[in-house]
Structure formats: structure tokens, C-alpha cells
Amino acid sequence: MNMDFNFFMNDIVRQARQEITAAGYTELKTPEEVDEAFSKKGTTLVMINSVCGCAGGIARPAAAHAIHYDKRPDHLVTVFAGQDKEATERARSYFEGYPPSSPSFALLKDGKLCTMIERHEIEGHDPVSVINKLQIYFDQYCEEV
Secondary structure, three states, X not given: OOOOXXXXXXXXXXXXXXXXXXXXXXXXXXXXXXXXXXXXXXXXXXXXXXXXXXXXXXXXXXXXXXXXXXXXXXEEEEEEXXXXXXXXXXXXXXXXXXXXXXXXXXXXXXXXXXXEEOHHHXXXXXXXXXXXHXXXXXXXXXXXX
16 A cells, blocks of 8 residues: 555645634634734634644544633634644744643733643543633633623
């Protein structure tokens, strides 16, 4: 069996992008898009996407389902680690005190980091526990819709 690795990976990346945008998140592909999105007033949930299994099996499903809640962020955005490298690097520059982690979530308010959910809080956990953690933060930092 002969498989083109790049073709295979491009398909996985395309599917990962589609899953998160179908859930209502806007992709940020450049540092300028990150700065613009993070400068908006209100709360912004950032999902740092990746191609790993815990992103596909836990983080993206949690990202999609957590937002169906009484309180939720004003803005939903995503950067793709390993794909949109400059955008991801710029986003991570806002996450002071946290090492690079993907997948992960960051919650910002008026451009300032409120909290993060790092990979170690995603990997090995089930989507429901990540949804619960996100919604606890939504209760703390977001307004009712």
C-alpha cells in the first residue's frame, strides 16, 4: 500500500478546520487577524486547534458543545498550531505565564487573558469534563445571552 503522506495530512487538517468553523469559530490565519480579534471588546474564547487525537476526540467536540449555554463568550476564534504558525505564535504571545500547549483554550476579556485550559487538562479527559470546565469559566467571565 502506497499512501501520499501530505495528501493524508492535508485531508486531516481540512477536516479539523471544518469541524471548528462549523461550530461557529472564526479562523485566524495571520498575526494581524489575531491582533484584530483580540482587541475586540467583550469576551473571546480561543481554541488552539491541532491534528492530535485529543483535539479531534475531546477539544473540538468540547468547543462545539460548551457554547450552548446561558452564558457564553461574545467572540469565538481559533488558531491552528503547526499549520498557521505565525498566527499561533502571536496568539500565544497574549497567554503570558502559560507555555505553548495544543490543543488548548484561552478565555480573554477586552484583550486580556482571564484563564486557560491547557493540553494536560484535555488529554486523557472526556469531552464532558472539558465542557464543564469551560462553562465554569463562562459563568465567571461571560454575560448571559
